[in-house]
Amino acid sequence: MPIRLSITIKLIGYLLAASVVPLVIFGMTSYQLSRDAIVRLASEYNGRLLDNQRDYLRLQTEQVESLASSIIGIEDIADALVSVDADDSYAALATQAKMGYILSGYSGLKGLESIDLFTPSGRHFHVGSTLDISTVRWELRSRLYAASLASPQAIVWHGVEDNVNASSPLRKVLVATRLVRRIPPGGMTPEPVGMVVINYSTDHLHEHFSRLDMGKGGYLMVADRRGRLLVHPDKALIGQFLVPGFEALLRGEQGRVALRLGGQDVLLNYLRLDPMGWQVISILPQASLMAPMLRIGGFGLLALLACFLVISLVATRYSRRVVAPIRAISEGFQNIQQDRLEQVRPLPPSRTQDEIKEMVGWFNVFLDNLHGRRRSEEELRQAKESAEEANRAKGEFLANMSHEIRTPMNAIIGMTQLALDAGTAEEKRDFIVKANRSAQSLLGVINDILDFSKIDAGRLELESVPVSLNELISSLADVFASAAQDKNLELLFDVEPSLPCALSGDPLRLRQVLQNLINNALKFTPAGEVVVRVEKLDERASDVVCRFSVRDTGIGIEAGQLPRLFQSFFQTDSSVTRKYGGTGLGLAISKRLVELMGGRIGVDSQPGQGSCFWFELALAKLPGAEREPPALLGPLRVLVVDDNASARHILCSMCTSFGFVAQAVEGGPQALDALARGMNGQPYHLMLIDYHMPGLDGIETSRQLRQRQDLTQLPTVIMASMDERPLVAQQAQAAGVQAYVNKPVTASTLLDAIQKALGHPSTQVRAAPLSPEAGVPEAYRHLRGARILLVEDNRLNQEVALHFLRRVGLKVDVAAHGAEALDRLEQGPYEAVLMDCQMPVMDGYEATRRIRALPRFASLPIIAMTANALEGDRERSLAAGMNDHLSKPIDAHHLYQTLGRWVVPGAWGEEAVPAPPAEAPAPGADPALAAPGMPDPRHVNMESALLNLDGDAGLYRTVAELFLGDAPDSWAQFLGAWAGGDREGASRAAHTLKSMAANIGAEALREHAKALEAASREGDSPSIEERFPLLEQELRFVVSTLQGFLEGSAR
Known part of the structure; x- marks a missing residue:
């Protein structure tokens, strides 16, 4: 199978073959030439070094020869040598002293070891570093003397010899001799009378040559005429002969020889020193010469590798620029073929003006067209899925919200049904209050989705x-x-x-x-x-x-x-x-x-x-x-009986907060045992017992308890759910239980039940008639006596608001529109103004703006009241200068809370207006629900209206009577305004009708009026014509229903 090579590999191979091979040849040639040049330069350097050292040796020998010549030139020395041979002891001693004195003057030469004078007869004179001259190598002296006699030269260099003074510590010395001659009396020819022996220190020469830098492994040595070493790095070899055959290499006065010595290749340079015939030799290992070349070769190799890498990178980069678009286009077509279009991206445009740029451009155009078509398909698919998801989400949301709404709605329906079936006023009021709370909970659930939108928009106010x-x-x-x-x-x-x-x-x-x-x-x-x-x-x-x-x-x-x-x-x-x-x-x-x-x-x-x-x-x-703290009933001992541990703990905590001493058990048998024993020997004053318990339940435990003579009168409170109350109440009464408390138990309901069981008055008298100030928290009693201006055009709304305001002892004046409100404000001071927004003559917005234009009313609290609950109504009210906002129908507690925020306590200092007396209900009947002839709930939801009126049935009858008198007039006003083209008047009349319908609980009529109000404002004739018959028909039903209710109530 043929090998497939990419374009990048081929391009790299071609560039390497074209560039690296010449570089290798050039490098090898350069290396060889550099090597020869280094050897030549090293040889020349060694030659110059040898010339310098030869000059140094010649200087040293010349100094020695000059010394010898100076010594023999002294006639006294020759005379002394002649006279000393006469065997005159005194003369010998004098000569010895004289010779020592003369010779000591020449001992300052550096490197001079000693000067010795010998007579032919063996007399010896010495000056030098050795004081002991008792031992003389006479054989050596004789050989030196004979060689001097035989030599035609005046000074004879003998090379390295043993020290003639055997006692000297320096064994090997460089020896030079010269004969001392004298012409005898009567003679013509000089005769030898003595010999001067000069011993020069080899250590001095060794010290000098050791300071020379010959490179790693290189050294200098000097050999005398006989091949004995005068100088060598190893002092132990001084005086030794050269290796046999080595001298044969030293031909001529100077030269250069490459040889192998000591297991390594060396370069030998030599130079002869005449007339002594000494050889100055340098030894330099070729490895030390080649070390720079090796470094140069290493650097060259690195440079070659760097060139290789640079060439490879350049080739790779260039090939990628050329090949990458081709490869990307190839892979793109593969992905397109395999339906992976999302992985294909447009290629960046090429910066070169060549065929690659054209190819990339055409590919991008093709890909853009393909992506456009795919996006269109994806958008269609997403639109289809979004529609399906929206439909599904709509269904889920409606189902979920339906569940969330039904929970409190069930409580409302259940409570109102229980209220309808209840027998006592206390039970009816309790059920209505709970239904009201459930309605508030329902309102909160409905508002969840609106709250979430407001929170996201940052418009939720706390x-x-x-x-x-x-x-x-x-x-x-x-x-x-x-x-x-x-x-x-x-x-x-x-x-x-x-x-x-x-x-x-x-x-x-x-x-x-x-x-x-x-x-x-x-x-x-x-x-x-x-x-x-x-x-x-x-x-x-x-x-x-x-x-x-x-x-x-x-x-x-x-x-x-x-x-x-x-x-x-x-x-x-x-x-x-x-x-x-x-x-x-x-x-x-x-x-x-x-x-x-x-x-x-x-x-x-x-x-x-x-x-x-x-x-x-x-x-x-x-x-x-x-x-x-609650009113103490004394340090009561209470037994809590409940099978739930958490309930026992909470009930005991509540009893402790009441000032009681509580003990808990988990069941009926344990309760009977505990009651029999008492608490620390003391009997219990009260028992709280759960209805549902395994084994003995609360009723059976109470029944068995009554069978014991000492416990028959023990006050007992039974705890059960509200749904079980009718059944449990009957059984509990038969079992001797004094009080009942609904579960879940709260501190207030428990305290009420305990007080009832003990025969004390309850803190919350639920059976009492609804008093004018009932349901008003103590926190709002500070409003009593404040003077309020109520600006409201609708008599029905006036009646409701007046009733709520006078319940807390407020002094209230009424204005029918904004212009009248301005007149009222001029007549006397007010602590606050309740301002309806839509009124004839002058609406609430304009009236507020004019009030704020007067400096003395700049801080007067003005609170808006409107039946509109649309987004932006609150902002419009505040923009007009109002301080707060209330939505109709007015909730009494919300009204008191709002007034409490703006009315300063006690700022007026007047007595409160006496509240109107409450209607006393018939015994056993609740005025809210006991009236005969209840309105048809299909047209009038009296229960809903009563919740807004705080359960006041008398107020509801008043509102219903006002409705019967004003609603037909408002409808006639609407018809007249619309027929006359007065859209604003028609909208205002529909608004008034909507507000009246809300006060009596006519929800269907209210919705029709609300739709007519919006249609009138927009001039929507088709919608108004569609609503005309519906509203007229519903208005007749409502009027008929209320008339029947009021007639039945009067009977």
């Missing part, structure tokens, strides 16, 4: 009004009691007793968060309990940090899902979603609300072990925030 934690918990207990009972779950509420009672915050949003958390806990808990706890984390001078937690024993949550738990529309998995439902907005809204209130929210959970959702908030303290 309130800061008084908050009662006890009332909040009680309302939550009422709302979720039925849901907990339906699933057979224990719903428990635990509020720390030390929490301040007067706090400020946003109760609606606080309630909304708790509702979401409790609803989730009930939803995902198949069995067990849900515990709602409020505790104090920290208390400061101005606020208190509260921790709200909802703990359940449900399915729990996987750790990996916790970080995403507070995201919008998130549920833990699809199977849970199908099983438990839910919109997926609750936790997301809760998180955003808690953060907006300045707190934080979190969750602790483990799969299969339940979850604990919690959030922490700082709530401002109001004056009088310290909790007032």
